[in-house]
Amino acid sequence: MQYLLLIYGEPRTEAPPQDQLEAEMAEWFAYTEDVRKAGVYVDGNALEPVNTATTVRLKGGERVVTDGPFAETREVLGGYYLIDVPDLDSALDWAARCPGAKYGSMEIRPITVFDQG
Amino acid sequence: MSGWAAGPAEAVFREEWGRLLATLVRWVGDFDLAEEVAADAVAAAVERWPVDGVPDRPGAWLLTTARRRAVDILRRRQTYAAKLAVLKVEAERDEVARLAAPAEGAGPDVIGDDRLRLFFTCCHPALSAEARIALTLRYLAGLSTAQVARAFLVPEGTMAQRLVRAKQKIAAAGIPYRVPSATELPGRLPAVLSVVYVVFTEAYAASNGPALVRPELADEAIRLARILHRLLPAEAEVTGLLALLLLVDARREARVDANGDLVLLEDQDRSRWDAAEIAEGRTLLLAALRHRPPGAYALQAAIAAVHDEAPSAAETDWAQIVGLYDVLRATAPSPIVELNRAVAIAMAHGPAAGLALVDELAAGEVLDRFHPLHAARGRLLDRLGRPVEAAAAYRRAIELCGNEAERAFLLRCLAAAEARAAG
Numbered sequence: 001m002q003y004l005l006l007i008y009g010e011p012r013t014e015a016p017p018q019d020q021l022e023a024e025m026a027e028w029f030a031y032t033e034d035v036r037k038a039g040v041y042v043d044g045n046a047l048e049p050v051n052t053a054t055t056v057r058l059k060g061g062e063r064v065v066t067d068g069p070f071a072e073t074r075e076v077l078g079g080y081y082l083i084d085v086p087d088l089d090s091a092l093d094w095a096a097r098c099p100g101a102k103y104g105s106m107e108i109r110p111i112t113v114f115d116q117g
Numbered sequence: 118m119s120g121w122a123a124g125p126a127e128a129v130f131r132e133e134w135g136r137l138l139a140t141l142v143r144w145v146g147d148f149d150l151a152e153e154v155a156a157d158a159v160a161a162a163v164e165r166w167p168v169d170g171v172p173d174r175p176g177a178w179l180l181t182t183a184r185r186r187a188v189d190i191l192r193r194r195q196t197y198a199a200k201l202a203v204l205k206v207e208a209e210r211d212e213v214a215r216l217a218a219p220a221e222g223a224g225p226d227v228i229g230d231d232r233l234r235l236f237f238t239c240c241h242p243a244l245s246a247e248a249r250i251a252l253t254l255r256y257l258a259g260l261s262t263a264q265v266a267r268a269f270l271v272p273e274g275t276m277a278q279r280l281v282r283a284k285q286k287i288a289a290a291g292i293p294y295r296v297p298s299a300t301e302l303p304g305r306l307p308a309v310l311s312v313v314y315v316v317f318t319e320a321y322a323a324s325n326g327p328a329l330v331r332p333e334l335a336d337e338a339i340r341l342a343r344i345l346h347r348l349l350p351a352e353a354e355v356t357g358l359l360a361l362l363l364l365v366d367a368r369r370e371a372r373v374d375a376n377g378d379l380v381l382l383e384d385q386d387r388s389r390w391d392a393a394e395i396a397e398g399r400t401l402l403l404a405a406l407r408h409r410p411p412g413a414y415a416l417q418a419a420i421a422a423v424h425d426e427a428p429s430a431a432e433t434d435w436a437q438i439v440g441l442y443d444v445l446r447a448t449a450p451s452p453i454v455e456l457n458r459a460v461a462i463a464m465a466h467g468p469a470a471g472l473a474l475v476d477e478l479a480a481g482e483v484l485d486r487f488h489p490l491h492a493a494r495g496r497l498l499d500r501l502g503r504p505v506e507a508a509a510a511y512r513r514a515i516e517l518c519g520n521e522a523e524r525a526f527l528l529r530c531l532a533a534a535e536a537r538a539a540g
Contacts, residue, residue, distance in 0.1 A: 001291045087293035088243055089301075110290050 002042060002084050002111035003091040008075040009104030011050055027099040035081060035094065044081040075104055082111075130159055133176045134259035135344070139231035140180060142238075142294060144206050145187050148256075148284045154190065158183035184209060232257065233296050233348045240309040241292045248283035253312045255280055257344070258337045268319070268334050306349075310358050310414065313341045317362050322520070329373050329522035335366055346401075353408030356401050357415030363398035364421035367391040379526040383430035395425045413449035416441055435465035452483045460493050468500040488517035492527060495534065504537035 015021070028046075035041040053069040069076065081098070085091050088108070095106040134155065141151035158179045172178040184206060191203045239252035247269075254265045266276035286292070297305040320334035342359040349355045371385035380386075402422055405415040420441045427433040442458035456478055463471020475494050484490045495510035511531040518524045 003291075086291075088241075088291045089293050089297075091291070092243075108290075112289075 001087065002082060003088075004109045004111060005081040005083060005091070005095045005098060006077055006107040006109065007079045007098065007100035007104065008107060009078050009100065010075055024099065031098055034097070035083060040083045040085050040094065042082040042084050044079070046079040047077060050076040078104070130162070131259050133179055134159075135232050135235065135257045136176060137179050137183060138256055139235040141183055141187065142235060143231050144184070144209050145191070145202055146205075146294070147202075148287065150187060150190065154183040154186040155179075157186045232344060234294050236309050236345065237296055237305060238287060238292055238294050240312050241287075242305075242308055243290060243292055244283055244286060246315075248279060248286075249308065249312050250315060251276060251279050252283050253341065254316065254337065258341055260337065268331070306352065306354065309345065310354060313338050313345065313358060314414070316341070321365065329377065329379055329520065330369060332369065335369065338362060339366060353405045354412040354414050357405035357412050357418050360398045360401035360405055361414050361418035361421060363394045363401065364418055364425055367394035367398065367425060373522070377522060379522055382424060387429065390425065398422065398425070410448065411444070413445060416445040416448060420445070433464070435461055439465050452478060452481070453487075456484060456490055456493065463497055468497045472497040472501065486517055488514045491517065492530075495530060499530075499534055504534045508534040508538055
């Protein structure tokens with residue numbers, strides 16, 4: 001089964017010191033490396049900060065574009081991994097190992113499989 | 118509790134239902150289909166057994182019938198997933214044949230062990246606490262949806278929906294159907310035990326409704342704890358939980374008087390306590406306590422055992438109970454443990470010492486809406502000869518209490534305190 005691991009965290013108000021930033025980046029690289037080596041990696045990306053988000057809706061056929069995410073929340077989506085594992089327990093194991101679980105929360109969403117009959 | 122099948126075969130069905138369903142879920146990988154074919158097999162048995170007689174191996178008979186039905190249904194579904202499932206179920210034919218053949222020394226438990234998987238799936242942490250309880254009662258205890266709804270005093274439609282949503286989550290989120298590994302077990306077992314414990318406490322301190330004790334629900338909790346103990350005999354907390362339930366349940370008959378009113382532990386007729394349940398509970402407790410350090414259920418069972426062993430309320434070894442609460446609060450700290458410990462201290466060292474601790478707890482917000490705290494406070498104030506304050510505490514307890522039998526008891530306490538205050 002494929003699962004999307006959504007990484008949520010509180011946005012940083014100021015940049016951390018250089019050595020801390022480097023240590024954190026190393027954690028993320030190591031985790032990505034582990035996911036790839038285990039053969040469960042499908043995709044994964046970090047997202048630009050939430051202040052770069054734009055939301056669009058069609059209202060009566062008219063395009064309405066607004067600045068910001070669709071909902072204001074304390075923790076915001078910062079990135080994701082798409083993994084392919086046998087079941088929820090394995091997905092939970094990978095999510096718990098992700099640095100995002102330590103710095104914020106990980107939401108695990110199964111990918112829908114449409115039955116082709 | 119009336120089952121979904123009447124007659125002499127009911128006991129067989131109740132015993133076989135959880136096993137049957139657990140094995141079918143493993144084969145077909147689908148709760149709904151497993152349930153459907155299990156129900157069909159039971160319906161067939163209700164029809165055939167009175168005519169043909171109950172088969173030697175009722176479990177294997179039910180399983181064979183259900184398996185055939187599952188194959189029929191899956192063949193009609195033209196999906197790829199169903200085709201795979203047919204192959205899988207067909208492959209199980211040998212397993213059924215093996216079970217159906219009268220093997221040497223094979224007891225009724227020969228099909229037993231899929232139930233452990235079912236426990237861990239139904240009590241998976243990815244499910245809400247309510248869903249875990251509903252699934253466990255429905256699929257492991259074999260209660261009907263209507264019975265589960267009654268147990269939790271919600272409309273049947275609400276419970277049916279809760280079960281449907283929970284099953285959807287199991288399927289869609291890929292909650293696995295397996296027993297956790299030895300390393301995962303310590304993390305996963307507490308959720309399973311907690312479901313059984315919550316069912317039992319709901320039976321004993323029904324949060325709402327008229328009855329003080331709901332014996333059918335207490336019986337289900339004990340039945341579930343027994344199954345778990347049979348499946349995991351080496352797990353000390355499973356043993357501890359079963360011991361706890363038996364040692365508390367032993368007082369069931371004495372807890373309510375002829376009018377259905379609550380009788381406090383100190384006023385109970387101890388000759389009405391169930392000696393067999395106490396003896397069994399004590400044996401289990403000794404086994405659970407061999408594991409060091411003792412777990413929270415074993416410690417609570419030990420406290421229950423000290424009460425059960427006292428020939429009279431006055432002869433209760435309160436110092437030992439306080440000591441056990443001291444260990445329990447270190448093992449599993451909770452405001453409720455603190456409250457119970459305060460009450461024990463009042464018995465060991467006098468009401469003033471207990472009241473000081475209860476007042477401290479009352480000042481915190483956590484237990485402010487917990488009616489037993491105010492009821493305990495009322496009793497301590499009563500004993501200290503402060504009826505006006507006692508009455509105020511009883512009033513607060515009555516305001517918060519949702520159980521009618523318990524309310525009636527508190528109203529009597531209030532009336533007595535008010536009479537003393539006036540006199």
